[in-house]
Amino acid sequence: MNAFSRLAAVVSLASLFPLAALAGEVEVLHWWTSGGEKRAADTLKKLVEEKGHTWKDFAVAGGGGEAAMTVLKTRAVSGNPPSAAQIKGPDIQEWGELGLLAELDEVADEGKWDTLLPKQVANVMKYDGHYVAVPVNVHRVNWLWINPEVFKKAGATPPTSLDEFFAAADKLKAAGFIPIAHGGQPWQDGTVFEDLVFSILGPLGYHKAFVEQDKATLTSDKMVEVFATLKKLRGYIDADAAGRDWNSATGLLIDGKAGMQLMGDWAKSEWSAAGKVAGKDYQCLPFPGTQGSFAYNIDSLAMFKLSDEDDRKAQNDLARTVMDPQFQQFFNQNKGSIPVRLDQDMSSFDTCAQQSMKDFKEAAAGDGLQPSLAHGMAASSYVQGAVFDVVTNFFNDPAADPKKAVQQLAAAIAAVQ
Template identity: 80%
Template sequence: MNAISRLAAVVSLASLFPLTALAGEVEVLHWWTSGGEKRAADTLKELVEQKGHTWKDFAVAGGGGEAAMTVLKTRAVSGNPPSAAQIKGPDIQEWGALGLLTEMDAVAEEGKWDALLPEQVAGIMKYDDHYVAVPVNVHRVNWLWINPEVFQKAGATPPTTLDEFFVAADKLKAAGYIAIAHGGQPWQDGTTFENIALSILGPQDYHKAFVELDSATLSGDKMVKVFETLQKFRGYMDANTAGRDWNGATGLLINGKAGMQIMGDWAKGEWTAAGKVAGKDYLCVPFPGTQGSFDYNIDSLTLFKLKDEANRSAQEDLARIVMGAEFQTLFSQNKGSIPVRQDADMSGFDSCAQASMKDFKEAVGNGGLQPSLAHLMAASGYVQGAMFDVVTNFFNDPKADPKKAAQQLAAAIQAVQ
């Protein structure tokens, strides 16, 4: 072997040392378990493994993440947290206050996160002005999903107002279809409720109610109308909603048994997994009355303090991968969301995603960008839980009084602040 060959061999071997020495384990707690979500999570696993790290999947089923949080608390208290966990919104601040999170400022500076993220999003990812979480994507919650073939058979037209919604729902029901596919779980009830609230209250009063937690707005006449409308929605759902998972409800649309579903854009991942095409096999329209507003849910991975140096290195690589353009695109294309990076190339996305990104960028500047309460973006889990209790109890009682429900909502939220 000549000198040049020996030098090349040494360089080649040396390039492997950092990878081998710093290869660690990445354990991620998440609840991406449905068809489209699992494909999205597998994308992250593959990119992590390409860096030489070991992926340890820590998936806990349950669309709203309640079960996952219970497991995480047990692990964190015992001093054995995962590398990252699917925590979001104000709950990131609570974990930060416990001193359990690690700062990722060096990786953020290297990746220019402040320049790539809208200010509202960057603020959510920081505790005490330090990055402790990395945003995965942006979901729009205020979408209405439509099966156009079912609509055509029923002679219905995609609605743009609540009045038009009920006209369409009546036609679907008369034609023998389930008008609204729904899963009777608290977080799904809450998702429907906040869509109606955004439509009736408008973005400013929505913010007053669910971010500022203003009692007068929470118990006011507009909120009474929100409950009245929710009660009316219940009459367009089938008798088998109790306990149904959200993707089961999406399946009713995909299989032509239902006409509409009120759900965030993760529902699109199920259509994609079924080989369906946006704009042809299914339609996405803003929930009636919420045009110009964007009710957002941001998936994020919150990063915990780790003792092992190799695992810390792997954790940093995880953060780099998540904010990378490749992952942001692949993940959102599988999950139905849009990239959080504002420089994302949307040309490879479907029409629903392109419309979502356009509306998101507009809402950033016009006051229409509002955080989802049902998905832990607007307030703490305690406030979310109070809302779920009131809404689900109301939803399951056909004789419930809307005015009393609004008063109960204000009282319940005030009690947990």
């Protein structure tokens, strides 16, 4: 080897040192295991690996993440947490109190997260004033999905109020369609209940009931009206709803057997998979009475304290990548949600996502942006479970009394606070 070749080899080798010094491992615990979710997670892996790091996938199947949280607790207690874990809402605060989460302020300052995120979202990602988690997306929960062809056949009009909602349901029923496609599972019952609370009590009343858990609001005449309306709604659901998965309920709309479904924007992935076009084959409307309001569910990755410096650099690069516009676009187009960045270009998104982002920004500017109780954002899992128990028992009991239900609701929440 001549002198020039030796010099070239040294220069070539030296160029690898910065990459080697930066290379670390990120182990990510998540439950993005189906269809579009998995494609989105694989993209995040690819982007992190392009920065020279190693991605160790720790996927635990189960839509709600209960199994993943069980695994995470075992790992954390033994002093061996992953780099990042899919944790959301109040649970982030609980992990923060245990002193296990890493601060991301340096990355957040560099990326100007405080200006990119609505303050309501930023606050969820912080513990004790410090960023400890990065938001991946924003789901809107208070959507009403309708099949316009079914509506046309029934002579029904897309509703903008609860009165119009029940008028449309009557026409759908009379025409032989299932008015409301529903899956009789506690979280789905809770989603319907939450929509009605939002509609009847408004965003501030909703906040007092579920975030502040104010007894006077929980037992108010308006809450009695919510339960009475829930009972009325029950009459428009078919007899086979018990135990049905949400995507099977969406399938009833896609197949033209049902007219409406109350479900978050993840339902859109089913329509997309069936080759249907938003605004043409299906319509998304804010649930009647919740126009201007936005019940949110946010997926986020909380970062755990690590001892290895290279792994910490990899962890920071993971956080940067999640907030990158390229990833935000790809992930959310696959998942049905919208990006968390307020400056995101939405031109390549469908009409439902564009409407969702518009409503998200408007709601964030006032009191309309509120955390979903049914999806773990508004209160602890104990409070959520207490509400689900009362709501599902009421929903499945034809003789249930709305006035008794509000007392049971307040008592159940008080028992777990």
